[in-house]
Amino acid sequence: MQSSALFATIGTRGSPLALAQAHLVRSLLAKAHGVSEELIGIRVLSTGGDRSQAENTTLSDIGGKGVFTKEIDDALLAGEIDLGVHSSKDVATGLPQGITLAAFLEREDVRDAFLSVSVPSLDHLPQGARFGTSSIRRAAQALRLRPDLVIVPFRGNVHTRIQKLVDGVADATLLAMAGLNRLGEAHRVTSILEPDHFMPAPAQGAIGLAIRTGDDRLAQLIAPLNHAETFGKITAERAMLAVLDGSCRTPVGALTSLADGVYTLKGEILSLDGQTTFKAEGQDTDPQRLGETVGQSLVAKAGAEWFAQWQN
Structure with missing residues (x-):
């Protein structure tokens, strides 16, 4: 196994943001355990999601969120890496058998940012x-506020999308503040x-660490990196998404807060044109139960007929 001579080997995508996140995890691991960063390897893996960037299609058209994690999952299960570092919003709710999202770094800014070279805001x-x-x-969400807008396909890493704006491919775009900050x-x-008013994607802004289920050594190694509040919030949002079937064909927003031991989760689902929205909100001390409850509330409000339109 590649990781046998190392303290641990991290698997990551090769985009600048993914590499920044992997290097952050390596630095935190080294500091937590008093070892040299050189003893923590980083293996870059090309994913189907990365290879399809030039096609400029939506995630739902190329297989959903799993296209950004499959090769990393495969390497993890094969023992070629010890942990996968992911943008949590890119991780499908249905994890492959044998893989666990065991820790989350403290969540960054959850908000979306408006970028344009010509105007100051969406309005x-x-x-x-x-x-x-x-x-x-x-x-x-943009069409809900501005149904006159023309949606232009806009894939690529952060720098690619910024350059597309400069090149005039579109008049404006939205990017996650977390990625821009990192x-x-x-x-x-x-x-x-x-x-x-503009709810982020479930789990947006959180870096997730995936390990093999039952790998006690790695679970102990990454435990110091886990941020308990973030873990609870992401648990709630992923539980809600799981009830909604985690489909990339359904626009979903989520926002979780925590006060005095009680989680509050707001969730919404939208039609593709943004003209139909269903919202639900709940509170609970148990984030898993909260997510399931809010998800079930959204399903009840929208109705089976509404959800049937998303079935293949």
Whole structure:
């Protein structure tokens, strides 16, 4: 196994953001255990999601969230790496058998950021402006406020999408503040969207650490990196998403807060054109139960007929 001579080997995608996240995890692991960072390997794996970037299609068209994690999951199960480092919003709710999301780093900014080289905010875009995104959630939320916008496919890593804006492919786009912060690109932001009105994706802003189920050594190694509050919030949001079947064909937003030991979860699902929205909210001390309850409430409000449109 590649990791046998090392303290641990991290598996990651090769995008600048993914590498920044992997290096952050390596630094934190080394510090937590008093070892040299050189003893923690980083293996870059090309995923189907990365290879399809040039196609400029939506995630639902190329197989859903798992396309960004499959090769990392396979390497983990084969013992070629010890842990996978993921943007948690890219991890499918149904994990492969034998893999566990065992820890989450403290969550970064959950908000979406508006970027444009011509206008200061979504409200200032001219009639019929081109809005670049391949996220059906962001497209639906933008169309809810501005149904006149023309949605332009807009895949690629953070720097690629910024360059597309400069090149005039679209008039504006949305990116996660968390990724911009981690890449030192927050200065690109034109305005920030308030999450209560523009709900982020479930698990947005959190780095998740995946290990083999039952791997006690790795579970103990990454335990110091786990942020308990973030773990609870992501648990709630992923539980809600699981009830909704975690489909990339359904625009879903989620926002969790914690106060005095009680989690509050707000969730929403939208039609692709943003003109139909169902919202639900709940509170509980148990994040798993809370997510399931809010998810079931959304299902009840939307009805089976509404969900049937998302079935293949």
